[in-house]
Amino acid sequence: MHRSRSLSSSLSLPALLALVLSTIVSAYRPVQFVKHTGESGRADQAFSLVNHYNETSQQPDLYVRMQAFRYQSSAQGWAALALGPEMKGALMFIIYGDPAAPDPHLTMTVRTADGHHPPRPLDEMKDFYSGDVPDVDVVTAHFEPYTGDFFHEELKQKPSHLGIAEFIVRGYNRWTAAVLPVSNATTGQAMIWSSNFKQDFGGDFSPERNIDMHQFGLGFGFLWTDLKNALSPVPFFGPIKDTEDHKGVSETGEPAAPTNDELTVGEAILLQEKEFNSGVFGSDPFAVGAGAAAGAAAGAGAVADSDSTTNTPGADDGNKVEEPVKTPKQWNVRSLMWHIHGILMTVAFLVLYPLGIYFLRSSRTTSFNLHWTINSLGSMSVSIGAIVGFVNSRSISIAHQYLGILLVCALAVQTVLGWRHHIVYLSTMQSYGRGRPTWMAQVHVWLGRVVLPLGMLNVISGLLLRHYGWLTVALAIAVAAVQIVALVLVVGRARKRPGQANGGTDGHKLGPVAVAGRDGPSALDEAAEYFQLTADDEEFSDDDDNADEGEAGSAAAVRERDGESAAERARREQEEQKREQQKRLARLDKV
The missing domain is CATH 1.20.120.1770 (Four Helix Bundle (Hemerythrin (Met), subunit A))
Structure with missing residues (x-):
């Protein structure tokens, strides 16, 4: 018992993790994501993932191959993949460039975001996240003419170019800014993807270049990826069969368990990779086997996107993040x-x-x-x-x-x-x-x-x-x-x-109010009330009312004293009535 305890204490935690993984994982299942069409239009991107435990650094490395399909040599747009259930804190990999340039270099930039707004390079986000940052080694980022078999039915054409980025995310599980942990032992790692094929970069493809928002309604989505069964004893960039569906990936929940066909294809891929590396396990080449392994992947069948209830430590991750992903709750x-x-x-x-x-x-x-x-x-x-x-x-x-x-x-x-x-x-x-x-x-x-x-x-x-x-x-x-x-x-x-x-054409629509001028003075009174923008007449100051009453009383006294004739009295009353109407309209005009 004492000897066993001494052996355990002499092993570091990463070494123990590698030992546990080597005993759990018995077969390799290829992982790829291929999406040409979103909800109502283009998506046109793909990626493959290989999870390899590096015994030298005693940490898991993620071998990522990203592809972006371009039509008619377009230099517009970008494609992105990220580790995390939502934009906030996700570790993002974004590619863009010009396939028709004299030197058609493809830019690959690593970014994150502190909310639902444009992501920025990691060195600009230290105020948001100051924890461990995985090293990202870009092996290749380039454009090449498309020679595959895919034909876009909606666009009625084949892609003209394929943007390819291959990079290694060393110690990717050290990234802790994501809302949910990033794990190399889960069958349901939460990830997101997005794309925009309309942004015009104006010739500026620098790594710090601002990017526009993803395409509305179709240019983003959520993923759950089986990284546990993507563990490979040899490091390589997985092939992508762009005429086939997802493998080891689901857009609705935790991926289904590996099928026999998938495991058979995975075994053939590993066999060719081992032969390519002369049978040396644990080597860490920068570019290995993606082309050689592509032939072995030809017989892989599509994986049905269904939920799994595997009782493993990471099995609940897909269920935990499903609702927050669909309705992000960033309550800041x-x-x-x-x-x-x-x-x-x-x-x-x-x-x-x-x-x-x-x-x-x-x-x-x-x-x-x-x-x-x-x-x-x-x-x-x-x-x-x-x-x-x-x-x-x-x-x-x-x-x-x-x-x-x-x-x-x-x-x-x-x-x-x-x-x-x-x-x-x-x-x-x-x-x-x-x-x-x-x-x-x-x-x-x-x-x-x-x-x-x-x-x-x-x-x-x-x-x-x-x-x-x-x-x-x-x-x-x-x-x-x-x-x-x-x-x-x-x-x-x-x-x-x-x-x-x-x-009908005055913009006011009088409704039941008679048109002023047609029905005489009473119509003006009704119109004055209808178009009223200030207080009612009763709400005006008592001083104004008393002044009006005094004015009327003095006028009546003068008329009575002077013995006005009936005609003159009628004329005066008509003038007074007209002045009263003007006062009402003047009140309306105060606005």
Whole structure:
């Protein structure tokens, strides 16, 4: 017993781990990821992984072969692979370059991110992560003409070039910035991938070059990888069969256990690699066997993406990260601000603005007052949300941001048009006895009809960008659709209502209020109440009321004293009534 304890204490932890792995793993299963098509478009990238325990350094090394498919010699875009369940803290490997350049070098850069925003090289992220960083040895990064058999059915062509990067991540399990641990002994290691084939680098392919966001809706995804059964006693870069499906990888949960066909292919690959290395185990070549092993991999079958319940230490990793990956919960101040931004925009475009339009087209006597009040609240909500979004953004580079800026500018124009039309309308009502339509009203109405649905679409795109669940997105789409249909019906019904026709082009829609000038002075009184932007007459100061009463009393006393004739009295009363109407309209014009 004492001798056994002395032997255990003399072995280091990495050596014990290597001994345990050598007894657990009895066969090698090839691991590859091949994805040409995303949810609704291109993905066009692939990679293979080989997990090798380096006895010299007593740490696991990951041999990675990445491929990016390029069409028509395009120099646009990038492809990325990362260790980790989400962007925050993931160890990312990103490749980009120009296959048609005189020296077609492919850039491979290692980065991370402290949240859901553009990743930066590791040496710029030391404030976020100062722990152990694996060494990454880039063996090759280049473009070569594509000679494979893959044909893209949607693009109706074969790739013109293949960007290939082969690199070794030495001691990759030392990376601890990821939300969940990186392990070389798990059958469900969480990983992510992303791509963007539209970014124009403008000839700058430096390792520090900023990259735009991945393609929306189709340019990213989540993976669970079987690294335990990818353990190989010899180091090499695994072959990639780009006309076949994933092996040892699942996009829905922990990969299925290795099949007999996969193990047979894996055994043939190892045999050829051993022969290539002259049977020497533990050697660490920089580029070995990927081409020779490709022939042995030709008979591998596709692996079904199904869940596994293997009772191993890493078997629960896939289940643990499945929900957080689909709905990232990065509850820091930055994430909270994004949620506030989304809530403000959602309330404005899905609640307040539709409600304001509904009240304007209703038959209420206070409809105009309700319209401008509710729309003002919506504009305040949009303004605050836009400020939050601008402060929280590190760059302006995606369609959601560009459309948001255009919407804010359009709403500013919309506010000015509505206000100026109102002033002009009241001025013509005071001068001519009735309000006249203006070009500003027409632009105000039609601009509103464009801004509202675009704002709803941008709200939905924001929900997708923040990875909200499909139930939330579907609910937002349903609410937006119902709002649009309801508003179309309300506007159509308002046009057919008597009394609305006369207000059809003035931007105010008088509803039950008679048109000023047609029904005499009483119509002006009703219009004054309808277009009221300030307090009611009863709420004005007592001094103004007393002054008006005193004025009227003194005028009556003068008339009585002087013994005015009936004609003169009628003329004076008409003038007083006209002055009173002008006072009412002047109060409306104070805005």
